[in-house]
Amino acid sequence: MKILAFAASSSTKSINKALVTYTGQLFEKKYENVEVEVIDINDYEMPLFSTDKEEELGHPKQAHDFIKKIKNSDGLIISFAEHNGSYTAAYKNLFDWASRIDVKVFQNKPSLFLSTSTGQGGAGSVLKAAENSAPFFGADLKAVLSIPSFRDNFDQESKHLTNTSLKQGLLDALDKLYIK
Template sequence: MKIIAFGASTSSTSINKALATYAANLADNVEVQILDINDYTVPIFSEDLEKDIGHAEGAKAFLDDLAQADAYVISYAEHNGHYPAAYKNLFDWVSRIDRDIFKSKPAVYLATSPGAGGAQSVLAAATASAGFFGGNVKASISVPSFYDNFDMETGKVTNATIATEIQEAVATLLA
């Protein structure tokens, strides 16, 4: 089994990438591949540009990499209550190639932020729209106050309750 994980963020110090990496690596006896959305460069989407260039190469590469997964762990960053612009733009390009992006493969959706809200708004949006894009969300978890609940040095959740929630969520991918 292969789990592909990524943080929907372009930050080089992304807390969402750290959380997705932690969660995906909780699964035993699986191959884990961590993607960095910075590796999939695409121009700002427009229908006019799509007519001119066709499908953006970065979007095709991202979709090809996603296709290699048996399951996903995605942690959504939140910018002003929504997806970060870079992730939304990549997603828009990819969905023009194949709207069934996630092919009904099991997924765990996560979100975190430094604040007490834990990026709940973007997690709710991602979970609510998943079915339109072939998403098969088995569990979704918001992690509030990231730096109070995660040790960036060790790459681990420090809050026992949250750690158990994430472990149980990841186990649903293996069922």
Template sequence: MKVIAFGASTSSTSINKALATYAANLVEGAEVVVLDINNYQVPMFSEDLEKEIGQAEGAQGFLNDLAEAEADAFVISFAEHNGHYPAAYKNLFDWATRIDREVFKNKPAVYLATSPGPGGAQNVLAAAVGSAPYFGGNVKASVSVPSFYDNFNFETSAVSNDEIAAELKQAVAQLA
């Protein structure tokens, strides 16, 4: 099984990328490909700009990497900025959906979210899960991880809270 993982964040120290990578590696025997959305530069979306330039190269690159990796499943962890998707991810996603609305091709996915605080980015996770069917998202499980720095050990790159670790393991088991 090939699993594509990424954090919907542009931070070089993204806790969401760390969480997505950790969770994807819980899938037994999986080959994990970790994407970095910083590799897909796109201008700010507008219909006027789309008419002028057509498809944004970065969005096409993102779609190509999702398709060319021949992924069997996705593990995506969403950062939350003021209760919503980070602008950079939302912009990339908007460009990508103008090229192919079915971005995730109905492949099984686990959606995650985390934050430094106790809310665990639940607002953005709910939005992502709720809108997934409109974009070819086939969400099998979703998990919000609160207080990331209290529940993740950076030395071992692993969740240190046994209850959360078990919940993540159960979630990714749904991908098989």
């Protein structure tokens, strides 16, 4: 099973990238036939989307490459960062360009949506938005999980969840994502 994983953040210090990377490693350890590729959305940076830019440029290669990565996977793990209660501008721009190529961006792939933040809300607002829109964009959403107070629940040095209840929730979510 080939899983494509990424943080919906362009920050080089993204806690969502730490979470999605950890989740991918946990998934590979739990099931021996799982291979997780963690990508960085900074590799898909494009001009700010507008219909004028689309008319001028067509669909940039980066948007096609992103859609192809999704197409070549068996499932998705996405960890959503929250900026002012919504998607990050970097992710939204990538998503907007990709959706112009295929509105079903997630291509009916089994998906696990995560989010985290340093606060108690765990980026719940953006996760709820992603969860609610998932069916419209072709995500076969198997599970969602928010990790609140990231720095209190994740050891940055050893790179693992220290909260056993949250870790169990993540393992349960991975069971739902797994395709036998």
